[in-house]
Amino acid sequence: MIDSTFGFAGADEAASGRELTYIAAISEALREEMRRDPRVLLLGEDIGGDFGGAFKVTRGLEAEFGARRVINTPIAELGFTGMATGMALMGLRPVVEMQFADFISCAFDSIVQFAATAHYRHLGAVPWVVRAPSDGGLRSGPFHSQNPEAWFVHTPGLKVVAPGTPADAKGLLTAAIRDDNPVIYFESKPLYRTMKGPVPAGEHVVPIGKGHVVRHGGSLSIITYGAQLREAVAAAERLATEGVECEVLDLRTLKPLDTEAILSTVRRTSRVLVVHSANQLAGVGAEVAALIAEHAFECLDAPVMRLAGLDTPVPFSPPLEDAYRPNAAKIYEAAKALARY
Amino acid sequence: MTADEQLTLYYWMQLTRAFDERMLAHWKQGRGVGGTFSQRGHEAISVGAAAALGPGDVVSPMHRDLGAFLLRGLTPREIFANLLGRETGPTRGRDANLHGMSALDRGIIGYISHLPHSLPVALGVAMSFRYRDEPKVAMAFTGDGATNTGLYHEVLNMAGLYNAPLVVIVENNQYAYSTPCRQASKVEIISGHAAGYGLQTTAVDGNDVEQVHAAACAAVQRARAGGGPSLIEANTLRMLGHAVHDGAEYVPRELLAAWEARDPVSCYRRKLAAAPATTDRLDDIERRCRQEVEDAVAFAEASPWPDPSTVTRGVYAVAQEPPEG
Numbered sequence: 001m002i003d004s005t006f007g008f009a010g011a012d013e014a015a016s017g018r019e020l021t022y023i024a025a026i027s028e029a030l031r032e033e034m035r036r037d038p039r040v041l042l043l044g045e046d047i048g049g050d051f052g053g054a055f056k057v058t059r060g061l062e063a064e065f066g067a068r069r070v071i072n073t074p075i076a077e078l079g080f081t082g083m084a085t086g087m088a089l090m091g092l093r094p095v096v097e098m099q100f101a102d103f104i105s106c107a108f109d110s111i112v113q114f115a116a117t118a119h120y121r122h123l124g125a126v127p128w129v130v131r132a133p134s135d136g137g138l139r140s141g142p143f144h145s146q147n148p149e150a151w152f153v154h155t156p157g158l159k160v161v162a163p164g165t166p167a168d169a170k171g172l173l174t175a176a177i178r179d180d181n182p183v184i185y186f187e188s189k190p191l192y193r194t195m196k197g198p199v200p201a202g203e204h205v206v207p208i209g210k211g212h213v214v215r216h217g218g219s220l221s222i223i224t225y226g227a228q229l230r231e232a233v234a235a236a237e238r239l240a241t242e243g244v245e246c247e248v249l250d251l252r253t254l255k256p257l258d259t260e261a262i263l264s265t266v267r268r269t270s271r272v273l274v275v276h277s278a279n280q281l282a283g284v285g286a287e288v289a290a291l292i293a294e295h296a297f298e299c300l301d302a303p304v305m306r307l308a309g310l311d312t313p314v315p316f317s318p319p320l321e322d323a324y325r326p327n328a329a330k331i332y333e334a335a336k337a338l339a340r341y
Numbered sequence: 342m343t344a345d346e347q348l349t350l351y352y353w354m355q356l357t358r359a360f361d362e363r364m365l366a367h368w369k370q371g372r373g374v375g376g377t378f379s380q381r382g383h384e385a386i387s388v389g390a391a392a393a394l395g396p397g398d399v400v401s402p403m404h405r406d407l408g409a410f411l412l413r414g415l416t417p418r419e420i421f422a423n424l425l426g427r428e429t430g431p432t433r434g435r436d437a438n439l440h441g442m443s444a445l446d447r448g449i450i451g452y453i454s455h456l457p458h459s460l461p462v463a464l465g466v467a468m469s470f471r472y473r474d475e476p477k478v479a480m481a482f483t484g485d486g487a488t489n490t491g492l493y494h495e496v497l498n499m500a501g502l503y504n505a506p507l508v509v510i511v512e513n514n515q516y517a518y519s520t521p522c523r524q525a526s527k528v529e530i531i532s533g534h535a536a537g538y539g540l541q542t543t544a545v546d547g548n549d550v551e552q553v554h555a556a557a558c559a560a561v562q563r564a565r566a567g568g569g570p571s572l573i574e575a576n577t578l579r580m581l582g583h584a585v586h587d588g589a590e591y592v593p594r595e596l597l598a599a600w601e602a603r604d605p606v607s608c609y610r611r612k613l614a615a616a617p618a619t620t621d622r623l624d625d626i627e628r629r630c631r632q633e634v635e636d637a638v639a640f641a642e643a644s645p646w647p648d649p650s651t652v653t654r655g656v657y658a659v660a661q662e663p664p665e666g
Contacts, residue, residue, distance in 0.1 A: 041472065068472065074502065079461045079495030086465020086479075089445065090399075092472060094465075109492075114458050121436040122443035122451055125658035156656050180658035 020199040023192035025166035026131075027057050028199070029173035030095065034065050037093065040177055041069040043080050044097030044131075048072040054099050055133060055192060077106035081130065085115045085182075088128040093177055101134035101186060102146045115182045116157030128183075129176045134162075135188045135227045135277050137325060141316035147226070147278035147309070152184045153255045153287070159208055160255040162186040164229030166197045168252055171206030179208060186254075188227035195230065209253050211261035217245030219339050220271035220302075223262060223288055225251040228275045228326055235331035244339045254284050262288060263296050270301040271338050275326050280308035302341035307334045342551060344616065350550050351609055352626045353388040357408040358606045359630040360417055363638060364424065368585045374426045377438040378404045382548070382580035383512060385605035387482070388412055389553030390510045390573070393561045394448075394480060399466045401450040401459040401481040404439045405512060405579075409482065414447035417637035427644035434647035435655065456487035460496040460509065467505040467570075478564045480508040480557075486517025488531050494538075497572070501539030506564035508557065509535070509572040512547065514579035519591045532574035540572045547575030548605040577605070 020028065034040045042058060048070050052059025062070040073080040077098065084094040098104045104111070111130065118124040136145030152160045159181050163169040169187060176183035214229065215236050222232045229250050236246035249265045251258065266272055272292060274285035289304040307326045315321050361380040367373050380387070387408030391400055394413065402409040410420060415431060423430030424438055432441045436451070443451035450466065452459045463481030470477040487493055488511060500507045511531055515522055528534065532542040541563060545552045553575055560571035578600040582589040613619050 074495070074498060076495035076499060078492050079464075079499055082458060082461025082492070082496075083465035083468060083499065086450075086462035086467075087469045087472070088465070089450065089462065090466055090469035092469050109455060110458060110461065113455050114453055114462060117441075117453070118443075119658050120656045121432050121441035122445075123655060123658075124443050124445055124450075127658075159657075180660065 018198060018201055019196050020166050021193050022166045022169050022188070022195045023055065023057060025170040025199045026173055026187055027059070029170040029177070030058065031061060031064070032202070033174060033177045034061065034069065039091060040093045040095065041071065041087070042095050042097065043071045043073055043084055045073055045075055045099050047097050053097060055189070058097065077103055078110055081107035082110040082114065084128045085110060085118070085126055088126045088182075089118070089124050093127050095129045095131060095177060098130060098132045100144050101132035101148060102143045104130065104132050104148060108151070111152070111158070111182070111184075112155045116155050118157070119181065120157060125180045126182045127180045129173070129185050130182070131185045131187060133189045134186045135190055136314050136321060137190045137227070139316065139318060139321060142313040145314040145321075147186070147276070149184070149186055149254055149278055150283050153284055157182065158255060159183040159253070160186070161208060161253045162188070162226040163252060164188065164191070164224075164226050164250050166195060166199045167204070168206050168212075168250075170199050171204045172208065172252060175205050175208050178205070183208070186226060190227045191230065206252065209256045209258060211252055211258035212250045213247060213261070213265065214250050215246065215248040217247045218269055219244045219246060220273060220335060221247045221249060221265040221269045222273050222275060222331065222335060223249045223251065223265065224275040225254065225284075226277060228277055231326060231328040232275055232331055234328035235335055238328070238332050239335055239339070244336065246335060257287065257291070259291060259295075262291055266292050266296040267299050270299055271341065272300075272304045273307060273331070273335050273338050274304065275307045275331055277309055277325055279311050280306055281311045283308055302338055305334060305338050307331060344619070347551075347613055348619070348622060348626065350388060350392060350554065351613055351623065352630070353392065353408055353412045354384040354550060354606050354609060355626055356411055356417070356630040356633060357384045357388065359627070359634045360407060360411070360420070360637070363634045364421070365585065367638065373424065373585070375437050376584045376586055377424055378584050379581040380405055380407045382514060382577050382600065382605065384408050385550035385609070386510065386512050386547045386553055386575040386577060389550040390480065390482070390557040390575070392554055393557035394478065395561070397448065397475070398478045398480065398561070399448040399450060399463070401452060401463040401466070401479070403452045403456065403459065403482045403484065403512075405484070405514070406482050407439065410439070410442060410449065413449050415442060415444055415449060417633050418640040421637040421641035422644045425641045425644070426646070427641055428647045429640070429644040433655070457483035457490060457493050457496070459483065460493065464496050464500055464505055464507055467500070467507040468503060470506055471503070476565050478506045478508060478561050480510065480561070482510045482512060484517065485511060485513040485515070485522050485531060486520070486525065489525050494534070497535050497538040497540060500570040504567070504569040506567075507570040508560045508564055509540070509570065510557070511572060511574045513574055513576045516579055516592065518583045530574070532572055535572035540570045541568075542572045542574070544574040544576065547577035548600075548603045548608065550605060550609055
């Protein structure tokens with residue numbers, strides 16, 4: 001269990017002493033929004049009853065809200081995601097659970113063609129959320145470990161968020177449910193039960209589009225999100241013992257990117273390492289690097305570096321998967337080299 | 342059906358036909374923008390089905406359903422403006438020809454090219470009625486070609502499973518672009534597999550507006566009363582190409598001739614003209630439709646183009662976004 005405050009918890013949160021796991025924070029956001037707003041309902045495979053979904057995020061919700069609001073679906077991601085779009089056009093606020101982010105490709109057509117374009121085409125708001133349990137390190141192989149956020153970041157009309165702490169898991173899901181646009185919410189499976197941290201009780205909204213500097217330091221900036229935030233902070237703590245002080249910027253939202261937060265950290269440190277679990281080519285890191293090159297070139301003392309998944313399917317066997325994905329040790333090495341550049 | 346009700350159906354079919362012919366002439370003169378889709382042969386289906394809906398019901402037509410768009414409240418002016426990419430069309434120049442023409446305030450959901458993607462959306466609309474205990478119905482249109490997709494079957498399965506107040510109209514016009522049905526599936530009666538999913542199914546002559554209308558009324562009533570979803574297969578022939586560029590040389594001429602003799606608009610006129618004293622009223626309707634269409638063309642051509650400085654507007658719903666223009 002790793003403390004997710006990274007030593008920067010707000011005074012109120014620290015005072016409350018209330019901690020939740022990352023997964024419990026997601027469940028709490030769903031429950032509180034369903035209590036607050038009768039338009040919020042859930043759709044997905046196996047989410048109902050005592051079973052409560054493959055990861056148990058929705059356990060207990062059917063008992064509280066009934067089968068009318070917690071709708072078990074057949075294995076038909078394309079069909080039920082399109083159904084959510086119809087409900088959303090009628091003013092409901094469906095939250096769709098993809099059993100794994102990997103299966104979102106089944107629903108891709110309806111998301112990127114119908115839902116994402118609806119408002120531009122005819123001003124029809126589509127206020128749904130698709131929750132996508134993503135990321136690996138759990139020895140789950142090519143089809144239960146993916147991070148397909150770049151597909152959706154590339155799609156006009158969508159918003160994309162990827163919390164890296166329990167507090168943000170609750171606050172960003174709450175914001176996503178209240179947003180009038182389709183939001184893809186990438187929740188990190190490796191954090192579900194291995195990360196615990198302070199989560200405000202009751203109303204807690206983290207605005208979409210705002211990054212968060214979770215650690216300050218002048219030597220270089222590590223820009224990251226999702227499960228790699230924890231790895232980046234661990235690497236930064238180790239580097240600090242060697243006199244290298246890293247600033248860690250958690251993007252939290254991938255679309256729209258917090259351009260100001262990105263450029264600000266570059267201006268403070270002049271060295272940038274971008275880290276994500278998704279494969280590197282044409283990933284979010286490429287967009288961050290391009291933004292910096294266009295708008296903060298003169299501030300740089302070193303090339304922008306990326307550390308990301310390899311351009312392979314996500315491999316299964318532990319030595320292969322460890323070779324595939326970034327972790328604290330790899331971030332430590334890459335950051336150390338960048339600091340010396 | 343009363344004479345007035347019959348004349349009302351005829352009016353919508355005739356308006357659809359007059360609009361279609363004027364639209365095609367416009368394109369042949371090189372005054373169109375991009376491509377567009379003829380409605381010829383589909384008038385009885387789109388009008389007969391949509392006329393079964395009541396206030397508060399929602400319809401999701403496809404690109405052969407001009408009649409449904411008109412009947413449910415989009416005006417000829419708005420639609421022609423959309424065809425010409427003008428600011429005054431329902432998509433403000435954002436979406437092409439008959440695509441995307443939603444008017445949610447009038448219960449119309451525009452379609453996207455990816456058939457049958459309107460079907461799950463219409464199912465969601467129907468489920469929203471169930472969710473709110475509203476006695477309303479959603480109706481969605483698709484074509485024979487789209488019945489070969491997996492999504493079509495996902496939707497029928499869920500519609501049956503959830504007993505959704507949904508009416509699906511499958512317009513079997515015998516061709517998916519250039520491919521005849523028999524080259525795309527061994528299934529001969531498309532409505533057949535829907536029965537397996539628990540939908541009420543029927544197949545009707547899609548060139549007989551009263552037959553389409555009667556089947557649609559029964560399906561809408563059943564859905565409204567909680568009796569669940571229905572699927573109506575309406576058989577016709579697409580009388581022109583897939584879109585205006587397409588000469589449809591692949592359709593046998595004798596097949597076209599046989600269906601031309603069964604043209605839904607002229608056959609219905611002949612039927613109604615048999616009753617005494619209706620000829621004048623039919624002539625009157627035709628005159629009125631031509632006038633409405635000419636007015637629509639003039640309105641569209643006089644309408645402003647969208648302002649290029651607004652090109653990024655509207656991608657997102659923003660509560661505080663100022664109104665356009």
